[in-house]
Amino acid sequence: MLFALDDASILSLLVLIALVNASIVQWASRMAPSIQGPSQWAASLALTATMAALSVSPIEATSPWRGGLFNPLLIAAQLLWFHGTWQFSGRRSLARWLIGLFLIVVLFNTWFSFADPQRDLRIASVVSLAASLKLATAGLLLAYARNSSNRVAIVAAGSLGLESMVFLFHAYLAIRGEVPLFGSGAGGGASLIWLAMLLGVSVTAPLYMLMGLGRLVLDLRRAANRDSLTELRNRRGFFSSIEPLIAHGRRSKGHAAVLMLDIDRFKRLNDRFGHAVGDQVLRTMGATLRGTLRGSDVAVRWGGEEFCALLLNTDGKGAHTTAERIRHEFAAACKSIEALRGGAVSVSIGIAYGALADHDFDSLQKQADQALYAAKEAGRDRVVAGQSMLINE
Ligand SMILES: Nc1nc2c(ncn2[C@@H]2O[C@H](COP(=O)(O)OP(=O)(O)OP(=O)(O)O)[C@@H](O)[C@H]2O)c(=O)[nH]1
Structure with missing residues (x-):
C-alpha cells in the first residue's frame, strides 16, 4: 500500500x-x-x-x-x-x-x-x-x-x-x-x-x-447585459429580457407602452461642465428610472444620452403619468448635482402605447421616437404621446 x-x-x-x-x-x-x-x-x-x-x-x-x-x-x-x-x-x-x-x-x-x-x-x-x-x-x-x-x-x-x-x-x-x-x-x-x-x-x-x-x-x-455607467441594461440585455415578456403579453392579449427619453441639450452640458459631470447626469437618469419604474418594467440605456423603457402593466394614461413623474424626478435629482452649480437639466419623452396583438416592439419604439422628436421640436422638457395613443384615447 x-x-x-x-x-x-x-x-x-x-x-x-x-x-x-x-x-x-x-x-x-x-x-x-x-x-x-x-x-x-x-x-x-x-x-x-x-x-x-x-x-x-x-x-x-x-x-x-x-x-x-x-x-x-x-x-x-x-x-x-x-x-x-x-x-x-x-x-x-x-x-x-x-x-x-x-x-x-x-x-x-x-x-x-x-x-x-x-x-x-x-x-x-x-x-x-x-x-x-x-x-x-x-x-x-x-x-x-x-x-x-x-x-x-x-x-x-x-x-x-x-x-x-x-x-x-x-x-x-x-x-x-x-x-x-x-x-x-x-x-x-x-x-x-x-x-x-x-x-x-x-x-x-x-x-x-x-x-x-x-x-x-x-x-x-x-x-x-449591463451598461456599466448607468447600471441599466444595455440593448443586448434589454432585448433578451423583453422577448419573453412581449410573447407572454401577446398571448394574454395585453398592452404595452414604450417610452423614449433623451436628455436635453446634453452636448452643451458636456461642453460647459465636462464629460465627468455629463456622466454624473447619465447616472442620475439611471437611478431615476430604477427608482420610478415598477419591477415589471424594463429600462435600457439606448445609446449616448438616450434611454428607453417598456411598461407592460399599465394603460396609456398610466404611462403618461409615469413619464411625467420621470421628467420631474430627474430634473429634481439633477438640482442636487453640485457641479452643475444650480443649472437645470431636463429630459424630453415620447410615448407610444398599443395592444401587443397589433404592434410589435419595433413599431411602438419607432412611434415613441417620432413622439420624442415632436417633443424636441415643441421646445423640449415635455412628454409627447405618439399617434397610436391618440387613436386609442
Ligand atoms: N458625458 C458623456 N457624454 C456622452 C456619452 N454618450 C454620448 N455623449 C454625448 O451626448 C451628446 C449628445 O448630443 P446631441 O445628440 O447633439 O443631443 P443634445 O445636445 O442632447 O441635443 P438635443 O437632444 O437636441 O436636446 C454628444 O455630445 C455625445 O458626445 C457618455 O457616455 N458620457
Whole structure:
C-alpha cells in the first residue's frame, strides 16, 4: 500500500493537496480581482499546509512549541476561510474584529502552552472555536445559496458541516483527556481531525472553486447585459429580457407602452461642465428610472444620452403619468448635482402605447421616437404621446 492510514501519511497528503489548491485558488483569484474572497481562501490553504508541515516536523510531540505554533495557524486558517466567505457573499470587511479575536486566541494559547501548560484545555477550546468558525462559514454559504441559487454552495456548506462535526468530536476527546500525543494514536480518534482537514482541502476547497467560477460566469453575463455607467441594461440585455415578456403579453392579449427619453441639450452640458459631470447626469437618469419604474418594467440605456423603457402593466394614461413623474424626478435629482452649480437639466419623452396583438416592439419604439422628436421640436422638457395613443384615447 502506498500510504498507510497513519498521521504522517495523512499529513503529507494534506500538505501536498493544500499547497496545490492554494496555488490554483490564488491563480484563479487573479483572473477575477473584482470577486472578494478567493485570495483569502488561498492564504487559508497555505496556512493549512504550513500547519500540517509543522506537525510532521521533528518538533518533539511533548514540546510546548507544537501546540504553541500549531493552534494559532489552525485558527488563522479558519478565520481567513470565514472572512473570505463573508466578503465573497458581499458583506463589508470584519478584519479588525477577527484580528482582535485572533490575538486573544494567541494569548490564551501561548499562556496554556508555555506558562501553564494545559494540553487538554488548550485543544478543547481551540478546536471548538475552529468548529464554530466552520459552522458559521457553512451558515454564510447557506445564506449565499439562498440569495444566488448556487447549489454548489449548499454542498460546500454540507462538507463544512461534516468537518465541524469531526472537530467537535475531537474537542470532546480532548475534554475527556483522550487525545493521544502525535504519532502514538496512529489511525485512532486523533487521526480523525487530520482526515477532516483532508476533507477540507480535497473536497471543500474544490467546491469553493466551483462556486467562485459560478459567480464569475454570473458576473460576466451580467456585465455583458449591463451598461456599466448607468447600471441599466444595455440593448443586448434589454432585448433578451423583453422577448419573453412581449410573447407572454401577446398571448394574454395585453398592452404595452414604450417610452423614449433623451436628455436635453446634453452636448452643451458636456461642453460647459465636462464629460465627468455629463456622466454624473447619465447616472442620475439611471437611478431615476430604477427608482420610478415598477419591477415589471424594463429600462435600457439606448445609446449616448438616450434611454428607453417598456411598461407592460399599465394603460396609456398610466404611462403618461409615469413619464411625467420621470421628467420631474430627474430634473429634481439633477438640482442636487453640485457641479452643475444650480443649472437645470431636463429630459424630453415620447410615448407610444398599443395592444401587443397589433404592434410589435419595433413599431411602438419607432412611434415613441417620432413622439420624442415632436417633443424636441415643441421646445423640449415635455412628454409627447405618439399617434397610436391618440387613436386609442
Ligand atoms: N458625458 C458623456 N457624454 C456622452 C456619452 N454618450 C454620448 N455623449 C454625448 O451626448 C451628446 C449628445 O448630443 P446631441 O445628440 O447633439 O443631443 P443634445 O445636445 O442632447 O441635443 P438635443 O437632444 O437636441 O436636446 C454628444 O455630445 C455625445 O458626445 C457618455 O457616455 N458620457
